[in-house]
Amino acid sequence: MKKILQFGNKILTTPSVLADINSKETQKIIKELLETVETVKDHSGGLSAPQIGYNKRIALCRRMDLEEENKSKKIIWEVMINPVITKKSSEISTFWEGCLSVSNGGLFAEVARASEITVKFFDKDGKEKVLEAKGYFSHVVQHEVDHLDGILFLKYVPDPSELYTAEELERED
Ligand SMILES: [Zn+2]
DSSP: OOOOOOTTOGGGGSOOBOOOTTOHHHHHHHHHHHHHHHTTGGGOSEEEGGGGTOOBSEEEEEOHHHHHTTSOSSOOEEEEEEEEEEEEOSOEEEEEEOOTTSGGGTEEEEEEEESEEEEEEEOTTSOEEEEEEEHHHHHHHHHHHHHHTTOOGGGGOOSGGGOEEHHHHHHHO
């Protein structure tokens, strides 16, 4: 299990380079990502290579769509190597987002993003895949691809007073 880097670390704001799809290093990073996310899975939608110290374009995205549609009761992590968002809807949706690299996932804000996207990537076996994502899953994919570009969700939260702790959110309900 690797330590999850926290906001302020330069690796998180450095754009990542393309990963070599079939390399040993890529497989090692995927293994470390899967091991690390297992320790935090209850409050995680994804994890990207820069968050564990590698500026390579590799990320895990939790298949929230399958969980929402009740197609899967267990958590499935989609391994995405070199993901590219090829289509974004002009329609926008807003969801609460947090990040394991921002106060260890303890701060949340409402973030507006494209409500539907198409993402193209290579899976862990090096096969090209295309997925259409909507709802919260669409936000998860955009959040993780942002990490690969050195962008944290804080970029979309210009006013710090719009950040909430989990306790504050519960009190609001
Ligand atoms: Zn994040």
